[in-house]
Amino acid sequence: MNDLDSRLIEAIQDGLPIEARPFRQLGLELGITEQEVLSSLSSLRRRGLIRDLSPVFAPRKLGYTTSLACLKVPEERVDEAAEIINEHIEVTHNYLREHEYNVWFAIVAPGDDAVEQVIASIEERTGCGPALRLPYKRIFKLRAVFGVDRR
Amino acid sequence: MTELDVKDWLVVESLQSGIPLTDRPYAVLAEGIGMDEGEFIRRTADLEARGIIRRMGLRIRxxxxxxxxxxxxxxxxxxxxxxxxxxxxxxxxxxxxxxxxxxxxxxxxxxxxxxxxxxxxxxxxxxxxxxxxxxxxxxxxxxxxxxxxxxxxxxxxxxx
Incomplete structure (x- = not known):
């Protein structure tokens, strides 16, 4: 990643302008042309360094509930359980972690009941329950952007 | 929960497919749902002002x-x-x-x-x-x- 790529990513992480020519506006801020912005982004995407540009929504304001849950899965059954868990489109993230409760998944579903249905379905189908339910009580920080490593 | 009307939802659903890398990306998305570019941008800006869109973000790997x-x-x-x-x-x-x-x-x-x-x-x-x-x-x-x-x-x- 070159210096321009890093500056571009940092500029966009503050948010893409919502206007007819957002990439021209970004270019103005960085002192480059709209075409240069677009070709740098295309190249970053081609090289697999960025996924895509899309809005981050506030789930609750769309009537959705988010939660986190974890499950104790015997090592030899992790792949099988992961397959069952991942089949649920409401499960957005799933990680194997170093702990007795080793499978941790995040859920985004339309309401509290829908979240509970997903967890109950996973408990039943994996046979690895009960899952620990970890909905948040308070948010101290939520930031999906990180400084880009320039090395 | 903040009320979204049917057209807001069309915009929300459309934005989830990602912002195309082209000079007028909102025009492309708007066309896909039969809305004009100006209204699409106004509604998107309004969704952001209401905190429904936190940020038009870049997802990096x-x-x-x-x-x-x-x-x-x-x-x-x-x-x-x-x-x-x-x-x-x-x-x-x-x-x-x-x-x-x-x-x-x-x-x-x-x-x-x-x-x-x-x-x-x-x-x-x-x-x-x-x-x-x-x-x-x-x-x-x-x-x-x-x-x-x-x-x-x-x-x-x-x-x-």
Missing amino acids: HHQAGVKGNIMVVWRVPEARIEEVGQLLAKQSSISHCYERPMHPELPYNVYSMVHAPDPEAARVEVIRLAELTGIDDYKMLTTVRELKKSTPVYQRPEE
Whole structure:
């Protein structure tokens, strides 16, 4: 990643302008042309360094509930359980972690009941329950952007 | 919950397909749902002003982009110190997410944080610094062994 790529990513992480020519506006801020912005982004995407540009929504304001849950899965059954868990489109993230409760998944579903249905379905189908339910009580920080490593 | 009308939902559903890399990306999305560009932009800006869109963001691939030292750290914080410790952790640039979550007898931690560093060793050093900073010595690093799934949430207009 070159210096321009890093500056571009940092500029966009503050948010893409919502206007007819957002990439021209970004270019103005960085002192480059709209075409240069677009070709740098295309190249970053081609090289697999960025996924895509899309809005981050506030789930609750769309009537959705988010939660986190974890499950104790015997090592030899992790792949099988992961397959069952991942089949649920409401499960957005799933990680194997170093702990007795080793499978941790995040859920985004339309309401509290829908979240509970997903967890109950996973408990039943994996046979690895009960899952620990970890909905948040308070948010101290939520930031999906990180400084880009320039090395 | 904030009320979204049918057209707002069309815009929300359309934006989820991603902003195309072209000079007038909102015009392309608007055309796909038969709306004019001006209205699409107005509604999108309004969704952002109402806090429904947090940010028009760029999703980077952390591994390739150099953030390899991610660790989930869970802390057991005395009830009376949760707010203070949560706010202190939130101020640290190494931390991206920090929440209070319910304590379970099997998992007696109540503050959850995601710590980021350039590599796993640096992340462990950072966690030790955070423990000293907060004075919370009862914590656990839940190191990621493997990513099993990572996808984007799908939001759809509720059925009537």
